[in-house]
Amino acid sequence: SSGINAEYGQPFAEKILTMDFSDHECDMVLAIGYRMGTIAIMSITGGEMVLKHTLKGHDMDIFKVVFCRGSYPHPFPLSTDVSTESMLVSTSRDKSIKLWDADSNRLIRSLPLPPKLSSTRESNLNREQPWASLTWSSSGIIASSATGDLARLEEQTTEDGISELKWNSFDSPHAHTKKVFCICDLGNGRVVSTSMDRETVLWSDGECVKVAHGLGGFAYGLDISPLSPNRVAVATGDNMLRIWEPYQNKVTQVWQSVRTKVMVVTWHPYKEGVVSFGTEEGRVGIYDVNSGSMNTSSTYHDKPVYSMSWGYVPTKFPDDPLKTGVFSCGGEGTILCHKPKELGKPALNVNSYLAAENKYKHQPPARTAVDWEFRSKLLAVGSSNGVIEIFMAPNLKLLSVFQYHTRIINKLRWGRNDGERVRLGGQEAGDGGMPQLLLGSCSDDNLICVQDLSSITTLSDETGDDQPPSLTTPILKSTLTLRGHTARITDIDFNPHNFTQLVSSCYDGTAQVWDLEDCVGVSSYRGHAGRVFSVRWSHTSLDRVFSGSDEFVVRQWRLGDNKERVPPKTNPLA
Secondary structure, eight states: OOSOOTTTOOSSSSOEEEEEEOOOSSSEEEEEEETTSEEEEEEEETTEEEEEEEEEOOSSOEEEEEEOOTTSOOSOTTOOSOOSTTEEEEEETTSEEEEEETTTTEEEEEEEOOOOSOSTTHHHHTTSOOOOOEEEETTEEEEEOTTSOEEEEEEEEOTTSOEEEEEEEOOOTTOOSSOEEEEEEEETTEEEEEETTSEEEEEETTEEEEEEEOOSSOEEEEEEOSSSTTOEEEEESSSOEEEEETTTTEEEEEOTTTOSOEEEEEEOSSSTTEEEEEETTSOEEEEETTTOOEEEOSOOOSSOEEEEEEEEOOOSOTTSOOOEEEEEEETTSOEEEEOGGGTTSOOEEHHHHHHHHTTOSSOOOOEEEEEEETTTTEEEEEETTSOEEEEETTTTEEEEEEOOOOSOEEEEEEEEEOSSOOOOTTOOOOOSSSOEEEEEEEETTSOEEEEEOHHHHHHHHHHOTTSOOOEEEEEOSOSEEEOOOOSOEEEEEEOSSOTTEEEEEETTSOEEEEETTTTEEEEEEOOOSSOEEEEEEOSSOTTEEEEEETTTEEEEEEGGGOSOOSOOSSOTTO
């Protein structure tokens, strides 16, 4: 009889964007905000919903409606003509905030959104769809501006004795950098806000208390800066590169010129603050954290970039000074070398260079992984058929071939031990006069293999870099093999503090720490709820590890906190 749709209990055939209940003692009142800008006040008694009022004042989508609770203070303590029992506040796409008396269907006051504290973010946010949120907290009405700044509405008295409503902004270095989606009151002056910047902030009386940083996509890759060990670069699937400083709880989000999923990241070996990244579109970029500059290579891969490493630009002239470049490996099987100062020029096709320099008589397999041992000038290349090749700068002559994996190589990782040699897999430690050089590899065959390449380092030092030794007869057995994972192994890393330990990440949902002396598992982290894509040892803590997964999270954990020692015998995610 009142025009209510009995099935859905709403008077308008429009999309509902927001709702809120009042805390009236006599009956239940529901405010419904619609896409067309209308607010419906519904009375619910005896199981029936009846349209009580229609509030018309907004011209566009209603973003949020909130009733004033009985325990909340009056927004106008200097005014006496309005009761808090039926007071409602709303915000809309028309960039206004309106205060209503829901009982009498009366507009009390119309206000603009809080002022924008940061003008530098305005140009970018103007291209996005506007959004604003608010809440009625125990300390008053709190709303967000178009740029993500929060402010509290306060009534102040001017020198002339006139009462005015003004916004008192939350001025904090941890303020949101993008539009705020939700503000929730926790009582006692505390509110929580969530934003498009993937951060959740806890506020207390206008001061930032805690910031929880979030991801909007898979954590595909991790790398820790060798020069600034508190900086962790994170490659994520939400079209951003992140620089995380966990001990300061600070995150720098880099999205300019990214535009797609970031698949891999790696820090420059000797230039502080310089990090390279590869994307799903096959692009390669270099970002300088200190200057904020971003440059991308003009040469693209045909498929996503899965592996990347800084190394030496190959040259056929031994007397030429060695220059540093970025080596990237794409899903199409090609390795490219990008010169940082010549990113606008075509990148070198390393596949073609290796074939010509080493006079291949066969069609090499697709390349899938690349990693440089910078100090020893050694390049390791993995392939789709499980073959691993070692080349030496400057002309990338082939030194050795390993063929103990049976499926695609997912990751290669060098480990260099300049201290006391360790015993690997029960073998003798060997001569302690030279550095111990290990190459770790992981594959789709669920195996981790570690090869001791100290002999190559010794021979190269004896013969000179210009005439490296040739050991190209395939080696079919690794120094040691680690077994236990039941799915694809995605990443590995040697412990920089303890050379007898290696950590691995796997599609079985675990990050596993291995003892290389006895070839056994010592700690199995099972805190992830999905596939684990990346893993890195902390450079500042002896037993802390970072791991990233497909649950949109990077976790840091300690070896001693894990009850399990080995991976599960069956894949729990299968």
